[in-house]
Amino acid sequence: MSPDIDSAGRVWSLESYFPTFGGSEMTAFKKQLQGDIRQSAEAAGRLPDLDAATASDWEEIILLAEDAQARLEHWSSYVSCLEAAHADKERYPQERAAINRERAVWERIDIELVRAFRTASASTFDHFLQREALRPIAHALKKIRTRSDYALSTPMERLASDLNLDGIQAWSRLYDRLSGKLLFELRLPDKQVAVKPISQWRSLMAHPDRNVGRAAFEGGNQAWQGIEDACAAALNAIAGTRLTLDRHRGRPHFLDEPLFKSGIQRQTLEAMYAAVKERLDLPREFLKMKAAAMGRRAIAFFEREAPLPVASGQAFNWMEAIGLVERSFSAVYPALGEHFRRMLGTGWIESEARANKRPGAFCTRSKKTGEQRVFMTFNGTLGDVATLAHEVGHAWHGHLLRTQRPWAQNYPMTLAETASIFAEQILAQGLYRSPDVDHNEKLAMLDEDLSGMAVLLLDITTRFEFESALYREREEGELGVSRLKAMMVAAQQQVYADALAPGGEDPYFWASKLHFYISDLAFYNYPYTFGFLLARALMANFNQDGPSFLPRYEAFLTASASDTVEKVVLKTLGQDITRKEFWRVALQSLEADLLHYRQLLPQKA
Numbered sequence: 001m002s003p004d005i006d007s008a009g010r011v012w013s014l015e016s017y018f019p020t021f022g023g024s025e026m027t028a029f030k031k032q033l034q035g036d037i038r039q040s041a042e043a044a045g046r047l048p049d050l051d052a053a054t055a056s057d058w059e060e061i062i063l064l065a066e067d068a069q070a071r072l073e074h075w076s077s078y079v080s081c082l083e084a085a086h087a088d089k090e091r092y093p094q095e096r097a098a099i100n101r102e103r104a105v106w107e108r109i110d111i112e113l114v115r116a117f118r119t120a121s122a123s124t125f126d127h128f129l130q131r132e133a134l135r136p137i138a139h140a141l142k143k144i145r146t147r148s149d150y151a152l153s154t155p156m157e158r159l160a161s162d163l164n165l166d167g168i169q170a171w172s173r174l175y176d177r178l179s180g181k182l183l184f185e186l187r188l189p190d191k192q193v194a195v196k197p198i199s200q201w202r203s204l205m206a207h208p209d210r211n212v213g214r215a216a217f218e219g220g221n222q223a224w225q226g227i228e229d230a231c232a233a234a235l236n237a238i239a240g241t242r243l244t245l246d247r248h249r250g251r252p253h254f255l256d257e258p259l260f261k262s263g264i265q266r267q268t269l270e271a272m273y274a275a276v277k278e279r280l281d282l283p284r285e286f287l288k289m290k291a292a293a294m295g296r297r298a299i300a301f302f303e304r305e306a307p308l309p310v311a312s313g314q315a316f317n318w319m320e321a322i323g324l325v326e327r328s329f330s331a332v333y334p335a336l337g338e339h340f341r342r343m344l345g346t347g348w349i350e351s352e353a354r355a356n357k358r359p360g361a362f363c364t365r366s367k368k369t370g371e372q373r374v375f376m377t378f379n380g381t382l383g384d385v386a387t388l389a390h391e392v393g394h395a396w397h398g399h400l401l402r403t404q405r406p407w408a409q410n411y412p413m414t415l416a417e418t419a420s421i422f423a424e425q426i427l428a429q430g431l432y433r434s435p436d437v438d439h440n441e442k443l444a445m446l447d448e449d450l451s452g453m454a455v456l457l458l459d460i461t462t463r464f465e466f467e468s469a470l471y472r473e474r475e476e477g478e479l480g481v482s483r484l485k486a487m488m489v490a491a492q493q494q495v496y497a498d499a500l501a502p503g504g505e506d507p508y509f510w511a512s513k514l515h516f517y518i519s520d521l522a523f524y525n526y527p528y529t530f531g532f533l534l535a536r537a538l539m540a541n542f543n544q545d546g547p548s549f550l551p552r553y554e555a556f557l558t559a560s561a562s563d564t565v566e567k568v569v570l571k572t573l574g575q576d577i578t579r580k581e582f583w584r585v586a587l588q589s590l591e592a593d594l595l596h597y598r599q600l601l602p603q604k605a
């Protein structure tokens, strides 16, 4: 059956995962996988630590574990697609629970690898990495070895992990439960009062009517105040547990573990923030321009994502949307345009607006088939067109990685958004030139882009500054509610400076921001800024060098999980991200966008 061009990209095809859900192929696949995972876990549990005598047995276990994990992810990717596209069906969440159970068994292999690598001498380990089948995944193995350097003894690790269930994870669950149930009163200017769930808080604060935004902010913060002691206790316990574990594991700094997970060195993070702090004037300037357009000098913290009041809302149909994306891609990056057409033609994109679809958008891929799938719901806004380009950017990254071994495809969070933001920027450049997009729509789009930039440079930096201060002070003892509020206000004033109206701070942001309460991930903030600026720097290079840049860009994406981020960028792009100068280029590129924004803003009479 040839794909009908009008329906391309509306409903995806998932048959290359499995012909049918729960059919004989899928049943046999699962049975084989479960057997392999158990067999590897048991063999690993029996095998003594790594040395010359056990090396070939460990190699065998690693190869089977790598392949089993790729199959596990194939199954998981398939179920993610089904869960998202059929949110009303109960059998898919049940399948998800089965996948999670299998993952827990798989993790036993990982624990044994950490144990096996710990006592191996440096020369034994280097020798091991030289084995032909292991060389392509040496980086992944080195990361396991580093984890083993900081691991406690096996019984101590077991105790820590059991205590975490009732400790750090319990605090995180308590926060989720309290915040999830939270209700707030919205007192509108006409004196009407409505009780709203906290899930609507963020969008109400960004309401085009600033009075509604303020009423939401005040009502919401009253609700957070009601659970401030519980939030403060959770935050203190989460930070305290991490500091205690770091001390026992011999990790001297609270950033060591987050930096290891995100694949970068301290020096790189410091270089990035040094460059950001030099140019905080750029996002501040944007917020002040926006405030001026609303007749004010500065904004309040809760307004940082509020849209500019312009009459936009041009609607696009699906064919227009794919035309805009395709033309923008093909004009400057033909291979990306070609991949987009391939995805449309082979049923890899799901965009139809219909009932029982989950909200949001994502890209998923299979390391077994080398295919990707994009999920979204297209409602005809320009934001939806940008989402499409963003997700296709992710798919392109996955497409390039498919040539690598499974364990050389797991890039760190710092590189997760590079390809997607890069693709979004290509679309944006195409749209600003396009005669099919009207003036107000262009302004609204640039406003949204720059609001995102301001969040990444100001809001995220505030979070990073606050969290750093929290860990520094927590080392001395517990922090009370009033101290947390004062620290949060100080961080906002320092980072936003004159772009923030006096009294416009949000003292409860430490309580309302979920990201501070994720039990297995600290500093869930700077990787966003990192990814954004890296993509901007790459785009600046592309604009300067033209098409000759693209082979280097593709080499970078292909190698993105094969080494530390510093080495990947150096080897493929020839740039040194440990230096402030690299990041300056990215920040400088924002000047043109600000100028463009100023030109598009309606002129005051």
Ligand SMILES: [Zn+2]
Pocket (backbone or CB within 6 Å): 390, 394, 417, 420
């Ligand atoms: Zn993304």
